[in-house]
Amino acid sequence: MTTTATPSYDALTATWLRLYRLGHLQSMASWDQAANMPPKGNTARGQALAEIAMLTHGMRTDPALKDHLARAKDEALSDAQRANLREIERNWFAANALPAELVERRALATSRCEYAWRTQRKANDWAGFAANLKSVLEVGREEARHLADRSGLSPYDALIDRFEPGMRGATIDRIFGEVKQWLPGMISRITARQASETTLAPQGPFDRAAQRALCERVMRVLQFDFDGGRLDVSSHPFSGGVPEDVRLTTRFRDDEFVQSLMGTIHETGHGRYEQNLPRELLGQPVAEARSMALHESQSLAFEMQVGCHPGFLGNIAPLIRDAFGDQPALATANLQRLLTRVQPGFIRVDADEVTYPAHVIMRYEIERGLIEGRYEVDDIPALWDEQMMTLLGVDTRGNFRDGPMQDVHWPEGLFGYFACYSLGAMYAAQWFATMRRQMPDLDAQISAGxxxxxxxxxxxxIWLQGSRWTTDELAVRASGETLNPAHFKAHLEKRYLG
Amino acid sequence: MTTTATPSYDALTATWLRLYRLGHLQSMASWDQAANMPPKGNTARGQALAEIAMLTHGMRTDPALKDHLARAKDEALSDAQRANLREIERNWFAANALPAELVERRALATSRCEYAWRTQRKANDWAGFAANLKSVLEVGREEARHLADRSGLSPYDALIDRFEPGMRGATIDRIFGEVKQWLPGMISRITARQASETTLAPQGPFDRAAQRALCERVMRVLQFDFDGGRLDVSSHPFSGGVPEDVRLTTRFRDDEFVQSLMGTIHETGHGRYEQNLPRELLGQPVAEARSMALHESQSLAFEMQVGCHPGFLGNIAPLIRDAFGDQPALATANLQRLLTRVQPGFIRVDADEVTYPAHVIMRYEIERGLIEGRYEVDDIPALWDEQMMTLLGVDTRGNFRDGPMQDVHWPEGLFGYFACYSLGAMYAAQWFATMRRQMPDLDAQISAGxxxxxxxxxxxxIWLQGSRWTTDELAVRASGETLNPAHFKAHLEKRYLG
Known part of the structure; x- marks a missing residue:
């Protein structure tokens, strides 16, 4: 054994390297569960995943780690090591902040709510859903108080911090407050302008093998590394696996190919972030993706900034026609109109990039009020109806299924998550504004393929920075400023009203 | 906590249930590595698998287990629990019998030999291979002595016992000794008889999607449960996964479909054994498959006893013609001749069921001599050439690639394994002899589909018995006698000389 000057730091990194390697097996088993597993494998898979979760939780809550964390701070660490220690401590905090009985109650409440939700949503059964959601909210409030007590943050900030470290409700309030000022007016102007456009719907059926080949071809255009990843099919598309072996999924319909293609482009953004995290530090928390909003800034950079870019579309439209044969709806100009069609609707995940923030803002405001005790579960439908009418002009009364029951986040107790989607869209716009400032011919380059x-x-x-910096530091280093929603507004104005 | 009358037995079963669940993740990650994983994932996968292997090894070598094993024997156990305890102890013995440094030297020697073998085989480089194999043999002898000291068996018996518990070299000597008496003569008579037959080779190309669909169709005929398993592609076909989710693999060539189809039928036998192990005990060693020879008795029951049965073939031949279109070579009678063609050759895995035992017997005799110190690595080529000439009339001089370098077993240090293949073929014949005794219309039933x-x-x-009995007990309960190679001989005589 050699002795080092940083024994506690080394003990911590050794533990987190083991966790990383065991996490590899968890990631792959979870991906397989969604992409491959036949139904009768589910019980055994769940037991196996629970077993290793218990085992890794035991490693993260080993009492010896607390002393190592305290001592490592006084060891002679490089800046990169200090950043890693910060991330190790965040990870440790997440595993140790909550008492075991609360974690167990949380798991029970959320799994009951989520399981029942699957059928309640179809039945539009708000009353049944609300009863379960009340238990989830109760545990969520308790969780928030616990995290707040131990972190010194406010309860809702403590929840946000799990997904978006350093982000605060006050900042989101300011940003979303601005967006609310201009968004409804912008939506009206855009829909008015688009009312006179004619957009043709592509006529299927679209062969699934051809769709898959098209998706893989576009992933190659986007430089996804197939030697370090795959594309497969699952009922809910996601980006899984590990940085060394990224597993993206999509789903295909016979009558439609655009959602699957754009969804694949979205996941490819997540995938390339993972594939390009800093290799020399892989296995340590500092080498992980920075945050949920940053991850979403990559998927939306791919889907919205690049994927819906007229120059990019001009380059992949021939691939689309090559896959399915020519038809008027597959003309480049029509595809462009199709991808930038703005239409207020019920469903968040189907929303275009202009109306999407409205869906997020209202969820953010409602869940914040729920956690802070200003709202109760029974208030949700009225709040929902009012906000949907105000922000999008959509009447949702009585339609719980396509209203507050549409997302899995609340049943799963993921309060503090929703804002990340729109923060990600804003970061993506900010990155592209920076690129255009630094490379004035960027759009010409994209158009030239x-x-x-x-x-x-x-x-x-972004990618090679991993978690080396706080999100604010990373944003300033990359773009000269912290998150600035003006870039997102300018992006929408240029694309939709330019 | 409730107290039980069997605290040590309960502690052991709790540990082995955890090992079962963690083993699920190992099995799935290994299957994925062969069936899905892109090349750049390999290092991280290897590290993840090594991490969990170390972790489960730590669980199996926990010093507390030894006391529990001793105490559990005095607890009031049912017969089934006692059988489980016997299997737990076997598993514990396998993990604890060897000193850690020997395990490590073994891993180093075998991985170096196996890795170099991949290129040395192609280059026919016997000298290079032999140098590495000497290290593997040295470690293998040491391993055998260690296992012998701790088990009271002879060194080679101790190696066999890892794969085929209860089987002894003396028994195999007797059985293989008999086979050697009649096998060369039988091969001569069969090849003479078949010399006058005309067998057409099917003309490809054979569409891979059609091959896959055919394989899955035949798997359904063989009642493989696709709700609890899958068929995928890997470069070396195997049966993997877990009993609740069996993952079979095959491989396809454009110019040939028979190998892939018969290989799939073979793996389906392994798969159905796993899918039908006793469910109420799943997670405990007593619910696992009995042994390697028993497992092979199932795959060969499917491939040879059923798969090459003229009645069965009569039922799947239309599916074959349906998959690839009709051609003279796909006539049922020609397919039957194709599947029962006997032809001495160099390669064990390509051998027909009649010449296959010759390949096994010579390997068994050579490796036994190696372990017992009667032979050295340098003696192998001469022994090989002599045995291949005596048993099969094949001249292998100078062709090491297709001679003693063709198998991965010795490079991997798996001494004691080869015999299981032919013992499995003999058990399969014994099971079918028993069925025909009990059900005289069996062949008519098979022909009727x-x-x-x-x-x-x-x-x-077999399947529902798991590891409830020793192999001899199981054989007696199933067929009224322990392994009796006369049934195998009778099977070959009836099929090939009848």
């Missing part, structure tokens, strides 16, 4: 400037910038400024 | 009598018998007598 040269995506290297985009990927080089993202790799250098 | 009714496989239920076969599967019911196997389920009742």
């Amino acid at each position: 040269n995506l290297a400037p985009v990927f080089d910038w993202l790799r250098e400024n | 009714n496989l239920a009598p076969v599967f019911d018998w196997l389920r009742e007598n």
Whole structure:
């Protein structure tokens, strides 16, 4: 055994390296569960995943770690090591902040609520759902208080911090407050302008093998590394696996290919972030993706900034026609209209990039009020109806299924998550505003089929940075400022009203 | 906590249930590595599998287990619990019998030999291979002595016992000794008889999607449960996964479909054994498959006893023609000749069921001599050439690649394994002899497409028994006698000389 000057730091990194390696097996088993597993494997899979979760939880809550964390702070660490220690401590805090009995009650409440929700949603059964959600909210409030007591943050901030470290409700309030000022007016102007456009719907059926080949072809255009990842099919698309072996999923319908293609482009953004995290530190928390909003800034950079870019679309439209044969709806100009069609609707995950923030803002405001005790579960439908009418002009009364019952987040107790989606869209706009400032010919390059400037910038400024910096530091280093929603507004104005 | 009358037994079963659940993740990650994983995932996968192997090894070598094993023997156990305790102890012995440094030297020697073998085999480089194999043999002898000291068996018996518990070299000597008496003569008579037959080779290409669909169709005929398993592609076909979710693999060539189809039928036998192990005990060693030879008796029951049965073939030949279109070579009679063609050759895995035992017997005799110190690595080529000439009339001089370098077993240090293949073929013949005694219309049933009598018998007598009995006990309960190679001889005589 060699002795080092940083024994506690080394003990911590050894533990987290083991956790990383065991996490690999968890990730793969979870991916397989969604992409491959036949139904009769589910019970055994659940037991296996519970077993290793218990085991890794035991490693993260080993009492010896607390002393190591305290002592490591006084050890002679490099800046990178200190950043890693900060991330190790965040990870440790997440595992140790809650008493075991609360974790267990949380698991029971959320699994009961989520399981019942699957059928209650179809039946539009708000009353049944609300009864379970009340238990989830109760545990969520308790969780928030616990995390707040131990972190010194406010309860809701403590929940946000799990997903978006450093982000505060006050900041989101300011940002979303601005968006609410201009968004309804912008939506009206855009829909008025688009009312006179004619957009053709592509006519299926679209062969699934051809759809899959198209998706993989576009992933190659987006430089996804198939030697370090795959595309498969699951009922809910996601980006899984590990940085060394990224497993993306999509789903196909016979009558439609656009959702699957754009969904694949979205997941490819997540996937390339993972594939390009800093290799020399892989296995340590500092090498992990920075946050949920940053991750979403990559998927939306791919889906919205690049994927819906007219120059990019001009390059992949021939691939689309090559896959399915030509038809008027597959003309490049029509595809462009199809991808930038703005239409207020009920469903968040189906929303276009202009109306999407409205869905997020109202969820954010409602869940914040729920956690802070200003609202109760029974208040949700009225709040929902009012906000949907105000922000999107959509009447949701009585339609719980396509209203407050549409998302899995609340049944799963994921309070503090929703804002990340729109923060991600805003970060993505900010990255592209920065690129255009630094590379004035960026759009011409994209139109010419040269995506290297985009990927080089993202790799250098986001991907290779992992969790080396706080999100604010990373944003300033990359773009000269912290999150600034003006770039998102400018992006929408240019694309939809320019 | 409730107290029980069997605290040590309960502690042991709790540990082995955890090992079962963690083993689920190991099995799935290994299957994925062969069936899905892109090349860049391999290092991280290897590290993850090593991490969990170390972790489960730590659980199996926990010093507390030794006391529990001793105490559990005095607890009031049912017969089934006692059988489980016997299997737990076997598993514990396997993990604890060897000193850690020997395990490590073994891993180093075998991984170096196996890795170099992949290129040395292609280059026919016997000298290079032999140098590495000497290290593997040295460790293998040491391993055998250690296991012998701790088990009271002879060194080679101790190696066999890892794969085929209860089987002894003396028994195999007797059985293989008999086979050697009649096998060369039988091969001569069969090849002479077949010399006058005309057998057409099917003409490809054979569409891979059609091959896959055919394989799955035949798996359904063989009642593989696709709700509890899958068929995928890997470069070396195997049966993996877990009893609740069996993952079979095959491989396809454009110019040939028979190997893939018969290989799939073979793996389906392994798969159905796993899918039908006793459910109420699943998670405990007593619910696991009995042994390697028993497992092979199932795959060969499917491939040779059923798969090459003229009645069965009569039922699947239309599916084959349906998959690839009709051609003279796909006529049922020609397919039958193709599947029962006997031809001495170099390669064990390509051998027909008549010449296969010759390949096994010579390996068994050589490796036994190696472990017992009667032979050295440098003696192998001469022994090989002599045995191949005596048993099969094949001249292998100078062709090491297709001679003693063709198998991965010795590079991997798996001494004691080879015999199981032929013992499995003999058990399979014994099971079918028993079925025919009990159900005189068995062949008529198979020809009529009714496989239920076969599967019911196997389920009742083999699958549902798991590891409840020793192999000899199981054989006696199922067939009235321990392994009797006369049934195998009778099977070959009837099929090939009848």
